[in-house]
Amino acid sequence: MNATRNILIITVICALAIPSFADWPDTDDHKMHWPQLPDPFGWDVFAGTTADGTQKVLADDWLCTQSGPVDDIHFWGSRQGEWEVNPPLPG
Structure with missing residues (x-):
């Protein structure tokens, strides 16, 4: 019963996450210093x-030169083991 409930919860979370594809709409009038798009050669x-047992952490810095709140952040990533050279884009 507990395992079935956990599988159901994971399935619902995955189903809700599907519409949240990475995007970068050119029509937004938001303040942006510069786009930091994903590096296709940095995969894996x-x-x-x-x-x-040691930790290896990847990070990127970000220079903010203007005042104002940050209200939109996009995270780009891939998994080690993705073997497709050009994975299909969503949509």
Whole structure:
């Protein structure tokens, strides 16, 4: 019963996450310093716990030169083991 409920919860979360594809609409009139789009040649970089237990963390910095709140952030990523050279785009 507990395992079935957990599977159902995970399925619902995944189903709700499907519409949230990464996007970058050119028509937005938002303040943006510069677009930091994903690097297609940076795929499959390992981030996580290595076999000896050490952590490898990837990060990117961001320079903000104007005042005002940050109200929209996009995260781009891929998984180690994705073997397609040009994965299909959503939509």
